[in-house]
Amino acid sequence: MRFMKITFVHSPEDFYDQNYGTRFTPLWAYYLASYVPPSWGVEIVDCRTEDISVCAASDIFAFGGINQDLKAMTKTMERLKKRFPKSAFLLGGPITWSFEKEGKLHLLDRFDYLFLLDGEESLPHFLLNFEKGIFPQEKIIKTQRFSFDKAKKPRLDILDRKQCNDYYGAVIEVSRGCPFLCEFCDIRVLPNNNQTNTKNISLIIDEVDEYYKRGITQFQFACDNFIGNIQWANACCDALLEWKERAGAKASFFTWLTINLYKMPSLMEKMRKIGFSILFIGIESVNRNSLLETAKVQNMNVLEDAVKTIHSFGFIIAPGLIFGFDSDTEKMFEETLDFLKNTGTLGGDPSFLTALAGTPLYTRMKKSGRLSERPEQAIERKKVATNIRYLQDKDFLTKGFLYFAREFIKPGYQYSRFKTHVDLILQNSHFIPNENTGYASPFPYLKRQIKNTGYMTMLGKRILFLSRPDRFWAACKGWWLTKRYASKAPGLGTHLFYWLYVWTNLVLKYQDLRMSDFSLESVDESFDRSALPQAVQISEMERLENQKEGIKVDIQSRYTKQALQQLANSYPAK
Numbered sequence: 001m002r003f004m005k006i007t008f009v010h011s012p013e014d015f016y017d018q019n020y021g022t023r024f025t026p027l028w029a030y031y032l033a034s035y036v037p038p039s040w041g042v043e044i045v046d047c048r049t050e051d052i053s054v055c056a057a058s059d060i061f062a063f064g065g066i067n068q069d070l071k072a073m074t075k076t077m078e079r080l081k082k083r084f085p086k087s088a089f090l091l092g093g094p095i096t097w098s099f100e101k102e103g104k105l106h107l108l109d110r111f112d113y114l115f116l117l118d119g120e121e122s123l124p125h126f127l128l129n130f131e132k133g134i135f136p137q138e139k140i141i142k143t144q145r146f147s148f149d150k151a152k153k154p155r156l157d158i159l160d161r162k163q164c165n166d167y168y169g170a171v172i173e174v175s176r177g178c179p180f181l182c183e184f185c186d187i188r189v190l191p192n193n194n195q196t197n198t199k200n201i202s203l204i205i206d207e208v209d210e211y212y213k214r215g216i217t218q219f220q221f222a223c224d225n226f227i228g229n230i231q232w233a234n235a236c237c238d239a240l241l242e243w244k245e246r247a248g249a250k251a252s253f254f255t256w257l258t259i260n261l262y263k264m265p266s267l268m269e270k271m272r273k274i275g276f277s278i279l280f281i282g283i284e285s286v287n288r289n290s291l292l293e294t295a296k297v298q299n300m301n302v303l304e305d306a307v308k309t310i311h312s313f314g315f316i317i318a319p320g321l322i323f324g325f326d327s328d329t330e331k332m333f334e335e336t337l338d339f340l341k342n343t344g345t346l347g348g349d350p351s352f353l354t355a356l357a358g359t360p361l362y363t364r365m366k367k368s369g370r371l372s373e374r375p376e377q378a379i380e381r382k383k384v385a386t387n388i389r390y391l392q393d394k395d396f397l398t399k400g401f402l403y404f405a406r407e408f409i410k411p412g413y414q415y416s417r418f419k420t421h422v423d424l425i426l427q428n429s430h431f432i433p434n435e436n437t438g439y440a441s442p443f444p445y446l447k448r449q450i451k452n453t454g455y456m457t458m459l460g461k462r463i464l465f466l467s468r469p470d471r472f473w474a475a476c477k478g479w480w481l482t483k484r485y486a487s488k489a490p491g492l493g494t495h496l497f498y499w500l501y502v503w504t505n506l507v508l509k510y511q512d513l514r515m516s517d518f519s520l521e522s523v524d525e526s527f528d529r530s531a532l533p534q535a536v537q538i539s540e541m542e543r544l545e546n547q548k549e550g551i552k553v554d555i556q557s558r559y560t561k562q563a564l565q566q567l568a569n570s571y572p573a574k
Contacts, residue, residue, distance in 0.1 A: 004131045005041040007058035008033060011076040012069045014048060023048055024220060027171040028064045028093065030154035035124050039131060044158050049166045052076055057084055060130070062123075063111070064093035070107065077110060088112045088130070092119050098186065101357030105140070113139055117191070118146035145190070148176050148197040156210050169218030169252075170211045174199050174236065178225040180258060181295040181556040182282070183364070184322070186356040187224045192550040196228030201236050205243050212249055221255035230264070237270040244274060252434070256280045260298050262306035265430070268313045272432035277494060279310070282320040286339040287332060290325035293563035294361075295556040307343040311421060312428035314491070316498055318347035323401065325353055326391050326532065327567050333400040337407055344421030346499045348408065349506065352397070352520065354386045360553050360560070363542075365389075368535040372521045385519035391529065394520040401518070405510040409503065411474035418478050418499045425489050433490040462504040475500060529571040532564040 008029035029044045036042050045055050061080055063073050077089055091108055092115035099105050100116060108114055113136065115122060122143040126136070151173075177193040178185070188194045208219065227233045243249065253276045261268060261279070283303065284296055291300045299306075310317060319340075323332060340348050355362040355371060365371045370389040390397060407413060425431045466475050478499060482492040536557050538546075546553045 003041060004039065004060075004127070005043065005058045006036055006060040006062060006127065007043040007045060007055065008062050008064070009045050009047065009052070009055075009073075009076060009080070010065075011047040011052070011063060011073045012065055013072040022168040023166065025159065025167050025170045025216075027154065027173060027222065030156065030159060031152075031173065032062070032064075032119055032123060033155040033158060034152040035120050037124050037127055037131075040127055042155065042158060044162075046162075046166075047072075047076055049163070052079060055080065058087055060088045060090060060127075062090040062092070064091070066094045067098055070095065074110060081110075090115060090126075092116075092123075097190070098357055100140075101186075101362075113141055116140060116142040118143060120146040120151070145192050145197075148199050151199050151203065153203060153207055153210070156207075156214070159214070164214045164216060167216065169220060170216045171220045171222050172204060172207050172211075173222040174204055174255075175223040175226065175228060175232070178228050178258075180225065180228075180298065181552060181559070182284075183294040183556055183560055184353060184356065184359055184361045186359050189358045189360070189549070189551050193224070194550055194552050196225065196232070198229055198232045201232070201239050204236060205239050208240070208251070209243060209247065212247065212251060217249075217251045219251060219253045221253055223256055226255045226257040227261055227264070227267070228258075230267070234267055234270070237267065237274060240274045241270060251275050252277055254278045254280070258282065258298055259303065259306045259310075262302070262309040265313075268310070268315070268430075269432055272314055272434065275434055276315065277434060277491075278316045278318055278498065280318045280320065281307075281310075283307070283317075283339075283345075284320055284322045285325055285328065285332070286335050287325070287328055289327035289563050289566060290332075292559055293325050293327045293567075295559040297559060304339065304343055307345060308424055309430075311344055311424045312430040314425060314431045314433065314489070316346055316495060319345055321348060321350035322353050323350055323404075324386070324388065324390050324392065324397060327563055328392065330396070333404045337404060337413070340408075341413065341417045341420060344417060344419075344424050346418065346421055346495065347502055349502070349509075350401070350404065352384065352386045352401075353388060353390075355388050360556060364535045364560070368532070370523060383517050383519060384513070389521045389523045391523060391527075394518075394522040395515075397520050397522075398515055398518040402513065402515070405506060405513065409507050409511075411470045414499070414503050415474040415477055418496070419481060421495065421499075422481050422485065422489070422492065425492075426485060431489055434494075458508060461508060462500075465504055465507050466500070530568045532568045533561045536561040536564060 008026075010026035010029050026044070026046055029046075033042045033044065043056065043058065045052065061077070061084070063077060065073050073091070080087070081089060089111050090113045091111040096105070096108065096114045096116050099108060105114065113126070122141055126141060129135070175196055175198040177190075177195050177197045178188055179195055180188065182188065211219070244251070253271075253274060255276065257279060259281055261281075282296070282299075284294060284299065285291055286303065288300055291297070291303075307317060321336065323336075329335075336350070339345070353361075355365045362371070365388055372387050372389055384398075384401065466472055478496050482496045485492060538553060538557055543554065
């Protein structure tokens with residue numbers, strides 16, 4: 001039996017994430033490599049740092065990615081298939097599950113096998129049969145969810161063959177699943193994913209330590225909600241604090257979690273001492289009924305105070321913001337701008353509500369005839385397009401978004417927002433400084449810009465934008481604030497850099513945006529708005545299927561129906 005080889009190929013669409021220069025290790029490839037049988041050789045190719053044209057032959061080339069990566073992955077796969085026509089080409093990751101739910105798996109036909117859901121058990125089984133000449137009869141390989149407490153450590157020995165300094169930081173997956181109920185979220189509708197599935201804490205510490213020994217100090221803790229299991233989150237932070245003291249480490253962390261963190265001062269204190277600086281939190285909307293509509297009830301009555309509290313500890317919130325909920329009012333753009341300014345929220349990159357396949361929102365839009373068929377390709381971030389027919393007029397939404405972007409980038413607005421953020425830190429006793437420069441530290445970022453012509457071009461555009469006198473003055477005032485209060489609030493330089501980064505990001509993305517760049521649709525005049533709650537009804541068959549998959553749609557639908565009933569009552573029945 002000859003020696004077999006599998007090559008994991010990371011080929012993302014590098015534009016959409018706006019991470020210019022802040023590359024992170026392709027976790028999925030190094031993690032799945034640990035499940036490859038010993039009889040197989042393993043290689044990993046990251047197309048962001050390596051030339052695919054010099055990739056060596058392999059029995060199998062395995063790809064993984066999200067919907068936006070389709071064009072890039074297909075192009076790379078075609079190049080490899082031309083060179084190695086006898087090799088097998090696999091595809092997994094979120095894209096396959098999403099495309100299956102949308103009925104678009106035919107777009108992936110050029111791949112030989114498609115893996116749906118977790119691959120920890122299905123991939124080694126496939127490889128062992130493959131080397132014996134036993135091939136699946138079906139193109140689609142689907143498995144049950146994997147118990148994440150059985151996870152293995154990624155193959156960092158393969159990383160040692162690469163250049164670690166090609167990466168800004170490392171991604172460590174720490175948990176899967178979220179117990180909350182957001183109607184639009186496709187995470188919680190994965191089988192048994194409406195609950196938290198955590199990794200062994202000792203393994204997390206081991207991974208952090210291994211990366212740290214390789215010179216990596218910036219970490220993304222990938223998860224659906226870091227505080228989905230609060231007891232586990234506290235234990236994880238205790239272990240990280242112990243590791244930090246033992247190793248004498250200075251590291252920075254970013255993660256995803258929910259707004260209810262504000263109720264946990266002791267956990268926030270620990271997270272700051274560890275080095276957590278930026279947190280992604282789904283704000284979604286500043287409209288109370290819109291939050292009820294999507295069952296984001298944890299945000300409803302506390303949003304502004306909660307955000308201010310989290311900021312006061314020294315965290316930077318990168319908020320999820322969504323326009324286009326049924327309950328959104330004509331003032332939503334102005335109210336969102338006011339909220340960001342009044343709470344000192346430095347992040348802000350809004351999108352329009354999209355019905356992701358498999359979600360309750362998708363089902364509701366389909367039942368009410370409000371799904372708009374998208375072109376058979378991933379949505380490009382250069383344009384603004386969705387698959388929903390909104391209750392609001394499409395021209396109003398388009399003009400409102402352009403107004404938001406125009407107002408957002410004004411120097412006066414930006415400086416006011418940053419000053420509020422600094423004031424919240426200075427006026428409270430909660431602030432806990434980070435010993436290191438922070439996750440958004442400028443120097444590691446800038447160091448990587450000089451290695452890429454495209455990134456240097458973007459950096460030049462950022463600098464050019466800020467060179468206009470009014471913008472330069474706002475940036476100087478922000479710098480002076482950080483300089484003035486450096487002794488009272490060490491580490492404010494990170495906040496300054498992140499503020500300027502987000503400000504220029506929105507400019508890079510939207511400064512040339514025009515009405516013609518939008519592809520939004522609205523319901524027609526005959527649509528019966530008084531019948532909105534009817535689309536939330538769940539059949540007995542749907543209820544049983546949801547229970548089987550561990551999805552709490554019953555509870556979510558009650559909140560959604562309540563919000564839509566309040567909205568429907570304001571319209572005359574037809």
